[in-house]
Amino acid sequence: MAEVVLRCDGLRKRFGDLVAVDDLSFTITEGETYGLLGPNGAGKTTSISMMVGVLARDAGAVTIDGEPVDVHRTAVKRLIGYVPQQMALYPDLTAAENLRFFGRLYGLSGAALRQRVAEVLDVVGLADRAKERVFKFSGGMARRLHIGAGLLHRPRLLVLDEPTAGVDPQSRNAILDSVQQLAGTGVAVLYTTHYIEEAERLCDRVGIIDGGRLRAEGTRRELITMVGGHDEVRLGVDGDLAAITKALAMLPGVSHVDAKDSGIQLLAIEAGSLLPDILGAAGRAGAVIRSVEVTEPNLEAVFLHLTGKALRD
Numbered sequence: 001m002a003e004v005v006l007r008c009d010g011l012r013k014r015f016g017d018l019v020a021v022d023d024l025s026f027t028i029t030e031g032e033t034y035g036l037l038g039p040n041g042a043g044k045t046t047s048i049s050m051m052v053g054v055l056a057r058d059a060g061a062v063t064i065d066g067e068p069v070d071v072h073r074t075a076v077k078r079l080i081g082y083v084p085q086q087m088a089l090y091p092d093l094t095a096a097e098n099l100r101f102f103g104r105l106y107g108l109s110g111a112a113l114r115q116r117v118a119e120v121l122d123v124v125g126l127a128d129r130a131k132e133r134v135f136k137f138s139g140g141m142a143r144r145l146h147i148g149a150g151l152l153h154r155p156r157l158l159v160l161d162e163p164t165a166g167v168d169p170q171s172r173n174a175i176l177d178s179v180q181q182l183a184g185t186g187v188a189v190l191y192t193t194h195y196i197e198e199a200e201r202l203c204d205r206v207g208i209i210d211g212g213r214l215r216a217e218g219t220r221r222e223l224i225t226m227v228g229g230h231d232e233v234r235l236g237v238d239g240d241l242a243a244i245t246k247a248l249a250m251l252p253g254v255s256h257v258d259a260k261d262s263g264i265q266l267l268a269i270e271a272g273s274l275l276p277d278i279l280g281a282a283g284r285a286g287a288v289i290r291s292v293e294v295t296e297p298n299l300e301a302v303f304l305h306l307t308g309k310a311l312r313d
C-alpha cells in the first residue's frame with residue numbers, strides 16, 4: 001500500500017458570509033497525481049492555500065507525511081513544492097540562473113545545486129534552453145521553468161495551481177508532458193484545473209469540487225460508473241427552446257435538460273436507444289433539428305450530473 005503524503009481533514013474557510021471551502025477531506029499517496037477539478041470560484045485556490053500553509057483555516061487539519069501543516073510552522077513547508085498561478089521568475093536571468101537562485105533559497109549549494117538544477121531542467125524539458133534568458137521564453141516554457149523551481153528541494157508534495165491557465169495549446173501540451181514525467185519520481189502531485197481533458201489525461205484520481213465542497217472523488221472510471229454511465233446528447237435546434245426543454249425533461253431516462261447556445265444539452269441513459277424518442281418529443285414541441293451529437297460519458301458528464309450545470313459555459 002502506497003504511503004499517504006497529504007491528508008486534509010474537514011477543511012473549512014469562510015470569507016464574511018461566503019463559505020469558500022466547506023468540510024473538504026481527501027488524501028494523496030506517494031507517486032499519485034490527484035486532480036482537483038472545478039469551475040472558477042469553486043474554492044480550489046483557497047483550499048490549496050490552506051494545504052500549503054499560506055492561509056489560516058477556520059477548521060480542519062492538514063498533514064504532510066504525518067506532520068501538521070500550519071501558517072506558523074515552517075519546517076514542514078520544506079516538504080511542499082508550491083507553484084502558484086502567479087509566476088515569480090527573473091526575466092533577465094537564464095533558466096539555469098533562475099533555478100540556481102531558487103535552489104540557494106532552499107539551502108542548496110555547490111555541486112549538489114548544479115546537479116539538481118540539471119536534473120530539474122531535464123524533468124521539465126528545458127535542458128537545451130538552460131543558458132537562455134527567460135524574457136525570450138514562451139509562456140509555456142516559463143511555466144515549465146516555474147514548475148521546475150517548485151521541484152528543486154525534492155518536495156514530497158508538489159502543488160500546481162492551474163499551471164496551464166492562459167497558455168496556448170502547444171505550450172499546454174508541453175506542460176502536461178512535464179507533469180506526466182513527474183509521476184515516475186514518487187512525488188505526490190496536487191493539480192488544480194477547470195479543464196476536463198487535463199484531469200482525464202494526468203490524474204490517477206480526481207476530486208470534483210463545486211461551491212467549496214468535494215462532490216465526489218475517484219478514478220475516472222469510478223466517477224463515470226458512479227453517475228450511471230449517462231451519455232451526453234447535444235441537439236442543435238431552431239424553435240422555442242423553453243418549450244422543447246420542457247418536453248424533453250418529461251421523457252423517462254432523460255435528465256439535466258438545459259438550453260444553451262441555440263441548442264439543447266441533456267443526459268440520457270443509453271442515448272442510442274432513446275434517440276428516436278428524444279427526436280420525436282423535440283419535433284412535437286416544434287423543434288427543427290439541425291444537428292445531433294452523442295458523447296460517451298466523460299468527467300464533463302459526471303460534473304453535470306453531480307452539480308446540474310456544465311463545467312464550462
Ligand SMILES: Nc1ncnc2c1ncn2[C@@H]1O[C@H](COP(=O)(O)OP(=O)(O)OP(=O)(O)O)[C@@H](O)[C@H]1O
Binds near residue numbers: 038039041044045162
Ligand atoms: N480573500 C478573499 N476574500 C473574499 N472572498 C474570497 C477571497 N478569496 C477567495 N474568495 C472567494 O471564495 C470563492 C472561492 O475562490 P477560489 O479562488 O478559491 O476559487 P477557485 O476555484 O480557485 O477559482 P479560480 O480558478 O478563479 O482561482 C470565490 O467565490 C472567491 O470570490
